[in-house]
Amino acid sequence: MNPSVELPEWVSLSKNLPLDRTTKRCKRIEDGMQQLSLEHQTLPSFLFEHRQEDVHTCLIRILSVGNVQDDAQQLEWMHRHVQQTLASCTNLAPTLSRRSTTALHVAIRNYGSFRPLLQTLIEADPTMLSVFDDTGETPIHTACRLGIPLQSLQLLLSHMTPSKASLLGAPNHRGWTPFDLAWIRYLEMDDIGTLLQRHDIGGGNSLANQRLSQLFAKLLTETVDHILQSEHRDSAMKAVAPMMNVISCLLEASVTHPDEESTQYRIHQAFQVVSCWDGLPLIPLPILQLLLVQYPHQVEWADQHGKLPLHYAVSIRPRPTKHERSIPPAELRRYVQDVLNQYPQACLVKDAVGRLPIHYCLENRNNETCDNCVDWIVKDVMLACPAAIEIVDPVSCLYPFMMAATDSNLSLELLYMMLRFHPQCLPSSVH
DSSP: OOOEEEEOHHHHHHHHHHHHHHHHHHHHHHHHHHHHHHHHHOGGGGTTTOOOEEEEEEEEHHHHHHTTTTOOHHHHHHHHHHHHHHHHHHHHHHHHHTTTSHHHHHHHHHHOOOHHHHHHHHHHHHHGGGGGOOOOOOOHHHHHTOOOOOHHHHHHTOOOGGGGGGGGOOOTTTTTOOHHHHHHHHHHHHHHHHHHHHHHHEEEGGHHHHHHHHHHHHHHHHHHHHHTTTHHHHHHHHHHHHHHHHHHHHHHHSSSSSGGGTOOOOOOOOOOHOOOOOSSSOOOOOHHHHHHHSSSGGGGGGOTTSSSHHHHHHOOOOOOOSTOOOOOOOHHHHHHHHHHHHHHGGGGOTTTTTTOOOOOOOOTGGSSSOOHHHHHHHHHHHOOOOGGGGGGOOTOOHHHHHHHHHHHTOHHHHHHHHHHTTTHHHHHHOO
8 A cells, every 4th residue: 555645544443453443443434334225226306305396496496406317317307206296296286387388498408318217207207398488389389499309299289189289389479389499400500699699579570570480481492492393302301301200290180170080191181281270380382392392192181071181271361360370362372373283183173072172272251351353263274174163062062163153352353264164064054
């Protein structure tokens, strides 16, 4: 032993002690180390001592201890103590009602790839999925913004009830929905983050919000155009596939009345989400274009209602909405054109009640705030398949030209065009 090394006092004293006393002293030290190790296997006392805090505060405190995603020992330690804390509480609702940020928000931020932990928290209190934090984000917003693994996101979405599907279209305080946040993360738009920090959108700066929406739309369009016009489209689509899988999961969860048979109808779901306006997200046209490239065969599929995507596309209307990126009437026509160009024969396909796409397009209860956009859409459908205007609508029992004549929002020019195409419909209808 090196004599220059200073030894602890108990070691130097043990030289003069009998062997049994030295052994006992070493045994006490060993017992002390074992006790210290045991304390680390249970919930640390400093999390509770001298504190009057609710269960959610305690959970957040535990979940804020480190964020090493690949440390299996730490993850198991975290999960075990979360389970112990939840076991000590029979009802989390009273404590949840008094706060915004939940334990689920924190768990997604620090341990979003650890599914067992997320599963435990959701099963303990599913209402955490519908809570908005101080930034106006639900846990789904946070998950899309941080880009947690797809399986973890699917776990969160699987616990979303149909009545809460509208939350997937709710914008946060900065105006972004989960769909937007998924794209922003994929595009790695650093300038978007800088702009978000510079403009207080939550403070009501509508001009800043409008500029950000325009920037988002421009970058999104440029990216998709680059993919669609690329010589190596297949490889480009493979590169964007992980993000499109996230979009597909959000679409499936956004359908308010899910059906087992309709889970694979991605194009149908996209148009349904676009056509809904009660707080649901409005899918940007570039995303829909990518879906059409990814699932081209689905434009010919009829869902459980006998509807093709075109039936849903012609039902879209630009209704008033709080969402900053609602569909401009000028772009509404392109939603129909994209699916119509891919499968024009859909104009003559009847759904389960016998209606054609043009019948849905001419429903006057939908045409209140559309300016001239429906005129152009009806013309597109009519030119793609003129025979469609000869078929009577089984619901209203009217010919398409008669449906157009009863709608004051449609132009007389459209009515005359229908009659010029098929003037023989007029005598038969009078008779």
